[in-house]
Amino acid sequence: MAGENWAGRTVLVTGGLGFIGSHFVEELLGLGARVLCVYRRERPETLAELPVSERLTALRADVLDERALRDAAGTAERLDMIVNCATLDGNMQFLLQESGRMLDENIRITSNVLNLARDRGVADVVLISSAEIYSYEDTRPVREEDDHRRHMEFSPNGYRMSKMFTEVLADLYRKQFGMKIYTPRPTNVYGPRDDFATTTNHVIPNMLMRLAAGQDVEIWGDGSQLRTFIHVQDLVRAVLCMVRSGEHETLNIGTPESISIRDLAFLVAEAAGQEQDRIRFAPDKPIGAARRALDLEKFHSVVDFTPRSLKDGLRDTAQWYRKHVQEAQ
The missing domain is CATH 3.90.25.10 (UDP-galactose 4-epimerase, domain 1)
Incomplete structure (x- = not known):
C-alpha cells in the first residue's frame, strides 16, 4: 500500500471508537477508503462525530475474542490494511495494580490481530506502539535503534511491557511470515x-x-x-505517511x-x-x-506535512x- 490513493482500499480499525482509533476512521473515510470500524464499548457520542458514509461499517466485537474478531473481519470481502488501536490502558494506579492483566490482554489483542492479518493475506498491518518502550534513563533524543533490540528492561508498568512485547512479536512475525508490520512510536x-x-x-x-x-x-x-x-490528527496523518512510504517499520512520531x-x-x-x-x-x-x-530524523524523511x-x-x-x-x- 505504498500508493498515495486510499480510495477503494478497505481498512479494518480496531478500537475504532476510541481516542486514536476514531481519528483513523475519520481520516481514512476522508481519503476515500472503506473502513470497518471494530469496537468493544458502545460510544454513541463518538459514532455521532464520525462522517455519515456508506463506506463505514461499525461492528461491535471484542478483539480479545479471536473468533469474534474474525467474524467481524469476515464481513469485508477483502482487507488491505489493519490498524490496531485497541489497548487496555489506565491511570498510574491501574497500571501498577493491573499490570499482569494489562500485559496479558494487550499481547492477546496483538496476537489475534497478527494471526488474522496473516491468514487473510493483509498487505499492511499497523500496531500502534509508544515512545514508552524506551528507557526512562535516557535524557538525550532517542533513536528508533535505541529499543528492545539494544536494551530490554523490566518494568512494573504492564502497559509499557505490553508495548515492548508487541514489538518483539512484530519482529518475529516479520521474520517468520514475511509480513509488512509497522510499529509507530508516538510521544x-x-x-x-x-x-x-x-x-x-x-x-x-x-x-x-x-x-x-x-x-x-x-x-x-x-x-x-x-x-x-503530538496532536492526534497529526499522529494519524504521520502513520499513513509511514505506510505510504514503506521505508521504515518503526518510526518515532512527535x-x-x-x-x-x-x-x-x-x-x-x-x-x-x-x-x-x-x-x-x-x-x-x-x-x-x-x-x-x-x-525525529526518520520522521522528517517520510512525513509530508508540518505538525501543528x-x-x-x-x-x-x-x-x-x-x-x-x-x-x-
Missing part, C-alpha cells in the same frame, strides 16, 4: 476525544478537567521536566517542540480561558525523567472539550 498524544474520565492518566485532559471544575492544577516538583506532545510541565499548564490555562494563578506546585512529589525527547504547534493544538482541544464534554454535563 504523548492529545486532542479531541481524548479520555476525559476521572481515571485518565493523560496530563492535558487532567489539566482541562481540573480547570473546568474550578480546581487548581497541581504540578509535581518544580515543573521543569520537559516533555513533547514534534521538536519540547515544553516544561510548568509552561504546559500555563498554555492549557490560556487555551481554556482560565486564570494562570490556578496552578500550584507540589515540590515533594516525584517528577520522573528530567527530559524525554525523540530523535502545541498552542494551536491545545486551542483546538479546549474548544472540543467545551462543546462535547462541558456542555453535555
Whole structure:
C-alpha cells in the first residue's frame, strides 16, 4: 500500500471508537477508503462525530475474542490494511495494580490481530506502539535503534511491557511470515476525544478537567521536566505517511517542540480561558525523567506535512472539550 490513493482500499480499525482509533476512521473515510470500524464499548457520542458514509461499517466485537474478531473481519470481502488501536490502558494506579492483566490482554489483542492479518493475506498491518518502550534513563533524543533490540528492561508498568512485547512479536512475525508490520512510536498524544474520565492518566485532559471544575492544577516538583506532545490528527496523518512510504517499520512520531510541565499548564490555562494563578506546585512529589525527547530524523524523511504547534493544538482541544464534554454535563 505504498500508493498515495486510499480510495477503494478497505481498512479494518480496531478500537475504532476510541481516542486514536476514531481519528483513523475519520481520516481514512476522508481519503476515500472503506473502513470497518471494530469496537468493544458502545460510544454513541463518538459514532455521532464520525462522517455519515456508506463506506463505514461499525461492528461491535471484542478483539480479545479471536473468533469474534474474525467474524467481524469476515464481513469485508477483502482487507488491505489493519490498524490496531485497541489497548487496555489506565491511570498510574491501574497500571501498577493491573499490570499482569494489562500485559496479558494487550499481547492477546496483538496476537489475534497478527494471526488474522496473516491468514487473510493483509498487505499492511499497523500496531500502534509508544515512545514508552524506551528507557526512562535516557535524557538525550532517542533513536528508533535505541529499543528492545539494544536494551530490554523490566518494568512494573504492564502497559509499557505490553508495548515492548508487541514489538518483539512484530519482529518475529516479520521474520517468520514475511509480513509488512509497522510499529509507530508516538510521544504523548492529545486532542479531541481524548479520555476525559476521572481515571485518565493523560496530563492535558487532567489539566482541562481540573480547570473546568474550578480546581487548581497541581504540578509535581518544580515543573521543569520537559516533555513533547503530538496532536492526534497529526499522529494519524504521520502513520499513513509511514505506510505510504514503506521505508521504515518503526518510526518515532512527535514534534521538536519540547515544553516544561510548568509552561504546559500555563498554555492549557490560556487555551481554556482560565486564570494562570490556578496552578500550584507540589515540590515533594516525584517528577520522573528530567527530559524525554525523540530523535525525529526518520520522521522528517517520510512525513509530508508540518505538525501543528502545541498552542494551536491545545486551542483546538479546549474548544472540543467545551462543546462535547462541558456542555453535555
